[in-house]
Amino acid sequence: MEKKLLHFTLNGDPKTVAVKPGRTLVQVLREDLGMTGTKRCCNSGACSSCSVLVDGQVVNACSVLACQVENKEVSTVEGVAEGGTLHPLQESFLDEGGLQCGFCTPGMIMAAQELLSRNLEPTAEDVRHQIAGNLCRCTGYVKIVNSILTAAKRMREAQS
Amino acid sequence: MMDFDVTSVKTLDEALKALSEYGDDAKVIAGGQSLLNILKQGLMAPEILVDIKGVAELDGLQIGASIRIGANTSHRTLEDASALDETWPVLREMEHDLASVQIRNWGTMGGNLCIADPTGDPAPVLMAYDAEAEIAGPEGKRRLPLEAFFVDYYETVLEPEELLTAVEAPAPPPRSGVAHEKFRNVEGDAPIVVAGVRLTLTEDHRRVEDVRIALGGVAPVPIRALEAEKVLRGQEPSDEALAEAAATAPGETAPIPDITASEAYKKKLVRVLVHRAAGRALERAKGT
Amino acid sequence: MKPYSVLGKPIRRVDGVEKVTGAAKYTVDVQLPGMLEGRIFRSPHPHAKILNVDVTKARALPGVKAVITAADTLKKPYGNWRRYEHLLDEYPLAWDKVRFIGDEIAAVAAVDEDVAEEALTLIDVEYELLPAVFDPVEAMKDGAPAIHEGATVDHNVSETRHIEYGDVDEAFSRCDRVREDEFTLHPVAHAAMEPHASVATTGFSGRVTIWTSTQVPYYIQILLAGALGLEEGKVRVIRPHVGGAWGGKIEMFKDQYCAARLSQMAGRPVRLEYTREEEFATTRRRTPMKYYLKTGYMKDGRLVAKEARTILDGGAYNGMGPTALYLTGFFQAFPYSIPNYRYNGYHVYTNKSPSSSMRGFGGPQAEFTCDSQLDMIAEDLGMDPAELRLKNSMTPGYEIPGYCKVASCGIQECIERSMESTGWREKRGKMPHGKGIGMGCYGFMSGGVFNWINTPYAFSGAMIRMGVDGFVDVYVGSSEIGQGSDTVMAQIAAEELGVPMDMVRVTSGDTSICPPDLGAWGSRQTLMTGNAVKMAAQDLREQLFEVARGMMMPNIVYAFEAKDGRIFLKERPKRGVDLFEVVKVAVRGQEGQQLIGRGFYTPHGKGMVSPAFSFGAQVSQVEIDLETGKVHMDQVTTAHDCGQVINELGVEGQLEGAFVMGQGYTLAENLVTEEGQVLNPSFVDYKLMRAPDVPVKFESLLVETFEPEGPFGAKEAGEGLTNPNAGCIANAIYDAVGVRIKDMPITPEKILKALEEKKAKEKA
């Protein structure tokens, strides 16, 4: 099938890529743009390892046709740390032990980032609900939930 | 294999034109949260996808005497719509617990209904709310009750050149309560059985004036439990009456056994969920 | 309070920053110029003769660069069982027969995945279908189809294991009571988030370099070299970050062989990544077992004799099944002192994907059956099941002659502390119908003393170099697979050398740089590689002291100490020098001497299983929906004895993760097959626990003992933690609603059915 030009913003930078119409966003990010921070794990929208933000909303990049993000803003885990300093979410994942093998971590962080962008005072239940789609085989989620709550707390403190 | 062309349309007319042009070779994609999985498996090989996600006139809610949900409205939009709390709160409840946030953000109400997976969450709730489907085609628009929209397992009444444009549900009559129940063994997972109930009391709150019981996951299509409704209609709103109706419902179902549960167990779940949903609907009706 | 500066504290993972920023490279992220995409052609039949394989059409497809079939292989069986050749039953590509749906027949490398997939559809194979058998008991019957024609295979039984000590029959004859039960255990998938994947490239020198997702780089080097007919030095295995493994990556898999072979033939790098469907349907599974258990005991609760029999559904090939066969028998007698014990296990071929090692390596099956039966015994005696466990649990110094010696053992304290903190005595049997509390106990090995490949010895090695760049470089062959071993090794080195963590760099899992190490299986890294690292650090420290002595010229011979980046006189701490001044003097001094410490470890005379054992007790509290049978996990408390805690954060993480994995094993996960076809090879249909399912309250009690054989007294904290989950949940369910489910998984449907049958009985 003919390739078509796709224009979108990736972590703030304008991108133009020629892609086949049948390609998914995760393929374009990982294969065509070499942005391998976003992981492909189940390729069926059931594990959310490939979570990225599209116009600020978290989606499964394996279940989004690349051509559907035309003119939209996509952010990935590579864009979370700014100016060489880690995001509070990343710091608290390290402090709370919110990761082990790390394969689900980029997706977790993107899902958490969406939550905190809407609600800086989440309860543990809010957090568990937000990451219900994100599978993790290592941690049992306990320390991931703690990490996100700690990040929220730190971000609140930084604001006040 | 994902080897197809995609044409992104911006208006309903463009969409319909594209569909009548390509006919059987085309499939409609909105959010594609289910469709893409089927395409990846190679279980369907369309020449072209008609991408309607950008059709603004199919997106969003119109709230008045009834609620009109554009086919392109995302699950997340419904989940966040506080304007529903007054009259259609259970739509929000249901959406809040549908699949994962990632899927709610990109998946649409129209897509969910058109895939016609009988275990889908929205259909039974919408059927309880007495919703209608609005379909656009070459000959213009037609409307039909949502329960008539589903024909068979993963099959709807839509002709290849037709498009679901919206679902519309009236405000429940006064003294009504609505509730949604579902069972799943793992949270955040697809439900095994879903129940939606709308229960309306008589003015004196002494009798059940009307009731609608809708079920998902217990037949090739979402169904109404009409016998169970009959049992309850006109009765005193006692727990016994609810229990009797709930006990009737399983007889109206024909669940497909699968690796998640046997036919017998699904029937048991029907009784439990109908009883619970009816109970909560009754409480809400009393509160009005 | 121990004098440690980095041990026993919650320490950030050394690989953490890379992982939270997306910078960490996993095998699936490796991209090389000109890299081809590989795909594997698999059998659609559970059992068939291969009459003909025709790949001419596939080879002719534009964009296809290489296609391999058995004709391009050495047709030599391979596997971890090099020391037990009769167990080698698997070939790089099937040539005579296919034995399960998914058996590998051919592989292609093409310019992209679309072309590769199209090429697969152009491969034509002629089969002669053979009758298939899917149930191990059926497979053992006369006239069942023979899946392998090995001289040592009889009625599809590929291996048997026997364990016996004490006088079992005599002991049974003097027991007050005897209880017999049968259990069925189901298959589950490792379901690591990162699929099996390899990227291989062949240089003009003929040297193969492979990046691969594995627990055992050293094994892969040997096995791949063997399968390709190369000297081991001609194969370099690099293990990038690994996205989970749990025993699912301790063997050579076809992605590794095919990527390497295809890269040889195409002369270009080849990536071969399994799809999620291939992960579920064609790799490995936790071994399904039929378990028969007979226990004899006295009225006072003393366990006197036990007999266990298992039939393992091995699937189409041995995998590591025979080890699971042995270990499930061995740990059936853990962590209790049972003086008379007999075990007979049978490993049986069936036409399904092979079952093999998975976290616990037979332990979860052993403890589920053992703990379930113990509670039934306690009820029979009218005893508190926790008291029964206290009465019979092992104590330090416990010995099973000829099998193992248990030096450190904190099981009793674990039981007591988990009882206290959960209010066991107030709760057990006293909560309202539907709520329940249950206990499970466990013990597990800290690394196997055995090795399957080439030598009988388990070994680990380490090398530590200090350079003028101000860093300590630790080189180990251990495998960081997410469990945190790199962090543990860094802590041990930092502690021993008295330097801060951020001065230590760990390089692991590259066979051309790191010392050989058997890798990550059997919970061996902390104890075995840890000992090697400690020894290397001591060796290096002595070298530093020597130089320091030359610098400081103390007039009498003082003992030196290294701490906080300084080397000083033990008795006069003020007199000292900066550690890196010492390094600089040594390296830049007139001798130009290099500071490299060597360390190695291999257990000798440590019995047949392990030099040391971890122990623990787990208490779970559940609430059950009496109308649907659904189990809600309220709370879990685990008291774990891992000797000296190295990294608190790491141990807790392992405890929590292991429990939730076990919760899935017990309540939801099940790899369902029908006539050999896996029906749920996706995360849509295979149910892993999700965040809202896990216990809201999770309590980890770290019971510290000192293990003389472990580095700083440390033991394992990884696999053993999966062993008690199923039993303790099953026992809590029984306490809640009085039904005992003996066939796993314990689904809501089974619970509800049992509840109804119970009601019916009570009526009658």
Place this chain on the structure above:
Amino acid sequence: MKIEETFRVEAPVERVWDFMVNPKTMGPCVPGFVSAEEVSEDVFDTVMKVKVGIISLKMFARTQVEEKRVPEYMKASGDGHDRLKAGSFHQETTVSLKDLGDDATEVGYAMNVRVVGKLATFGEKIMRATANKMGAKIAENVKKALETKE
């Protein structure tokens, strides 16, 4: 996946037999049937269009008659796959006829299909859902074809 039906046809057993052993006449009774070609004696190539809900696949199969006991029993087996090889299947079919006298026949029809590949794993539920209906439809079509006087 099993498709089983036992039904009564108002037609003499010989006629039912001739009808059911001939793919040209029997084929059209199977929903989705497209064509059947005789390759050699008792070997047929058939094309089916499987359309189950959203799933729509063209399946190519070769069927071989393995056992015939005129006019009461026939066993046939076959292998097939779809164009993209998303799925392949192996099927065994037995037809047994019982003469009920006065021009009526009892037909026992059993088809055991083993589908593998994505079609089986993804389509599992969908196919189970339709298996029963499939059997009923076949029976209905056979009756219609045979009971209408020619």
